Structures are given as structure tokens and as C-alpha cells.
Amino acid sequence: MKTTLLAAGLATFATTALADTPVLHVLTYDSFTAEWGPGPILKAGFEATCGCEVQFTTAGDGAAVLARLKLDGDKSDADVVVGLDTNLTAAAAPLFADVAPQPNTLPVPFADPKFVPFDWGYFAFVYDNTKLMTPPTSIADLAASNLKIIIEDPRSSTPGLGLLLWVKAAYGDGAAKLWSDLADNIVTVTPGWSEAYGMFLGGEADMVLSYTTSPAYHLIAESDASKSAAAFSEGHYMQIEVAGKTLTSKQPELADAFLAYLGSDAAQSALITTNWMYPAKTPAEGLPQGFETLIQPAKSLLFTATEAQEIRAAAIEEWQTALSK
Template sequence: MSLGLVFSPITLATNTLNVYTYDAFASDWGPGPKIKANFEKECACVVNFVALDSSVGILSRAQLEGKSSQADVLLGLDLNLMEAAKQTGLLANHSVETSAVTVSGGWNDKTFVPFDQGHFAFIYNSETLQNPPSSLEEVVDNQDLRVIYQDPRTSTPGLGLLLWMKSVYGDHSADAWERLAGHTVTVTKGWSDAYGLFLKGEADVVLSYTTSPAYHIIAEGDDKYKAASATEGLYPQIEVAAMMKDAPNPALAKRFMQFILQPGFQSVVATGNWMLPVVELEEELPAAFDDALKPVKSLVLPAADVAQNRKVWIDEWLEATTR
């Protein structure tokens, strides 16, 4: 989790790996610096993170630049953007052995390598909210509950909520969005702005991740922040990386893709990106992660359906929340 922005200009040196990622990943207090250092120790190269304002922005930037992009690797897309990213024709197969990946159902995708996983959840302050919601329905219908979430057009958590709502409410999603709009404080462009406003007391709940409380426990020694349960089930996020078909440094890109599932990357995920790793590690995770909310059910819409309907569902959200 990050409240800052780091931007590195594109570097064209032959021993430089250009990685497009989101700002929280590349920030000084994100996982980027440690992962950069760990990879540079073994690659005799320089890792250059080009930090964009959101995960959706990573894909948009790559699409805008097309084959002329200087990106070697896109790092920070997720399950819900994979199909759209594949359809650009800009991505290469990775040839990474993924049998050790621990995500539900395993992993056999030839284009993307997962690097962390978790579930979306609404976070609340247990000292100020005595009766937290126990379902998505309560978040939607409790008009006294001040809510902040992210824009599904620009944010992967926002898109995650869009799909969570669709998976729970189906054809009745527009009505649910309209009810939620009645007590929504604001909809932010990205995660950092939303979480920052929540920490300032501007909302009762904010859309984030089930692992967010672990950050407060480990980094701040504060256990008042909790993830609200949802009887309907939670929507998962698996973040992924892919290499560009026309990568300026394909050898480095391939090597980095292999590195993603190695300890030098995966050991940084939990307390760097505050998500769960995607492979088993020798060292146990900090105890705070044992308390992370476990979903009663994972709600996942088919990737093809998401790719086909994303624009329609976003338009539905936009119309319903601006009535």
C-alpha cells in the first residue's frame, strides 16, 4: 500500500530492463526497490520501473504506444484485465514453469505469470464503527454507512468491485449501484487516494484487500483496522506480469519473468505489497497474515465474459451512479 508516486523515465541502455508498473509497487515503501535490488544482484543489469497511476493505466499506456513501446515487461495487471491485454496482440509467451503456483485451480496461462494474490474487501476502523457490515448487501443498503471506493475505469480494485457487484446482483446491479451512490462519499481514481481519505476519517469503510489490516499490525503495531466479512463471498485478485512481444531487451525480460516466482521476488510480496505470495516459501509469513479474513466463497466471473462486457457494465455503473 502506498500513498506516493515514483516515476522513472524510460531508459534505453542495452543492459536496462524497463518495467511498466503502478505507482504503489514502485514507491520507496513498496516492494519495487527490494525486488529491483534482488534482481540486479544476479542479472548485471539495471531495472527501471516506469510508474503509472494505476494498473489500468499500465495497459492503456502499452496500447497507446503499441509496437513502438520501450516496455520490456508489464507488471501489475490482474485477472480482470488479462483477456483485454491478450487481445492487443502485444504480449509474448513467457515459457515459465508455473507448476509451483498456489493460486486456486492452479496456473497454466502461457502469457501471464502471477506474482501475488488476495481478495477485495471493505476495511473499517473497529474503534469508530461498532456495527460493521457482514455482507456486500449491507454495504450497499446501509444509507448511514459512509463508503469510498475506486473508479472501475482507472483502478483494478474499482473494477474488482464492479465484478463483485455483478456476480452478486446480476441483472439487478444498476439498482444496487444507485442505492450505494446514495451514501458514497467519493469515488477516487486509484487505491492510494481512497485509502488515504479513509485513514483521515472521511469514510466508515473503504474498498481495499483482506490483507490490508496486516499492514497496520506489522508496520504500525495497530490492530484496529479490520476487513468486513461478506456472506455472499469475496472477489479475488491475482496480479500478473507479461513480457512484450517487441521488448527491447527480450533476454532480460525472459529472465525477469522467471525471477518472479523465485524467493528474491516472492519473499518481498507479503510485507512489501501487502498481498499473499503465489508460491510456498521456506519462511512462514508474519502471524498477522494468519488473521487475514478468509472468504466463505470466491466469486469469479469468466475472463471472456469480463472482456466482452466490461464496457457495458462500466456504462451501467456510470449511469446508475449519476442519476
């Protein structure tokens, strides 16, 4: 009888303790929480310091995350959103609270009262250098070739939107013609990066829209030097990924602490070799060996957040029109 009462008491205590543990809800993209992604490491690292539980919710790729947040509105459970980029921040800003700025080592100035950067990179077309010996040297060169590519949908994916802005930044009024020329190279348009890259690795295309840093994964994690990013003469469009605290957060102090943790050396080091991007703030130990082999774009392209918002709808319509012909 005493044993039964003791067991019941311990169970009640455990249930009460669990109920008293605050929960931080983080909305992010699918690959962030994959077993090989940064999510599991960041969750364990932050939980070790916060006395809380981190729960991730995913919504496809970065642009889909914003769509999910808008759809949920005031009913959203998200305290923190991780994985928007500066092409989406102007549209997302009304949904977010002000946050404290954090130091960074980004190659361009960053100032946004609603968001903190956590990593960055350059978009690029990745290929297998054991199969493609002479890669294209520009987007126009790619469009003139017979190479088959996989890209992501700009309406749901931040890389997909990044490509549209890359084309617009590089070709301006000639973007529509470029898309018409490129249309017959496109094997398929996927909802997000994970699907596109998986298809490429499965041999379904010659090249895939990804990042200049993607070959570092294969080199460092798999000791495989067969993947390269093509260097394009018109330059490469940058992506700066950000995180922010929602206006509807029920755990604002925990949200602030999590954003600060993302900027720590521990988190930034983890992001380099799990999200395979450059860190927003280079950790004390620097970049891992292997990153020095990556291409360095001759020119960096990037619209401001306001410019990207103004261009976005017309660029998507231009892209849809070209691909529907």
C-alpha cells in the same frame, strides 16, 4: 598532466561501462514503486543477479497501465509489465509474447501462455474497528446503511473494476439496483487505490475498497490492530495480479529472467510484506505471523479472463448510469 589524463581515462571507462549495461524497462502501477512498495527491493535483488539496470515507469493504477501500453503502441519502451490482473488479461494478450509457465500455489487453477501470476488477494471493504463496531455483513447491507465509503474508478483501477465484477458476480441482474442503492454511500471515486486508501486513513470515510490483507500491513508494520476487513456473506471477489513480457521488448532474455525472479522465494517473500497480498507461490518460510488473523471469505468469486472481458464494458456503463442519477 598525467593525473588529468588518468582522470579523463577513468571517466571515459566509466561512461562506456555504463552505456554497456543493459536496461530492463518495467511498466507498473504507482504504489509498486513507492519507497514502501516492492519495487525498490525487487530492483536491488534482480540487479544483483542480472548485470543489468532495472528502470521503472508508472502509470497510475493497474487499468491505467494497460491504457498506457495501448497508447504507446510500438513506441513503448516497456520490456515487462507488472500489475495487470486476470480481469484485464484477455484485452491485453495481443500486446504480449508467450512466456514459460511457473509453478504456483494459487487457490484456483491458472493457465495463461502470456502471463505469470505474482500475487493474489480478495477485495474487501476496510474499516477502523475502534470507530465502527458493527460493520455491514454484505454489499446490500452496506448499501442500506448510512456509512460513507470511498471506491476506485473501474476505468483506471483494478480494484475499481474488481468491485464492479464482484457486484455482478454476487447480484447478477440485480447489480443495477444495487449500484443505485449504493450511490448515496459513495463519498468519492478516486483514480487509484493509493488515493482512496490515503483518504480513508485521513478520516474522510467510514470504509474504503481495498483488500482482506490490508489490515496485515497495519498489524505487522505498525503494530496497529485497529483496521479490519468486513466479511461479506455473498463472498469476496478474487484478484490475481500478473506480469508479462511485451511483444516489443528489446531485452526479451532479461524480461524472461525477471519474470522467473518474481516467482523466487526471495521475491515472493518481499511481495507479501510490501505489496501486502498473498504470494502466488508460498515461500518455504510460509506467511508472516499476523496473516492468520485475516478474515477468510466463505465463498470465492472470480470470472474467467474471457468472461471478465465480455462483462466489463456493460458493467462500467451500468455503474456510470447508476451513479449519475
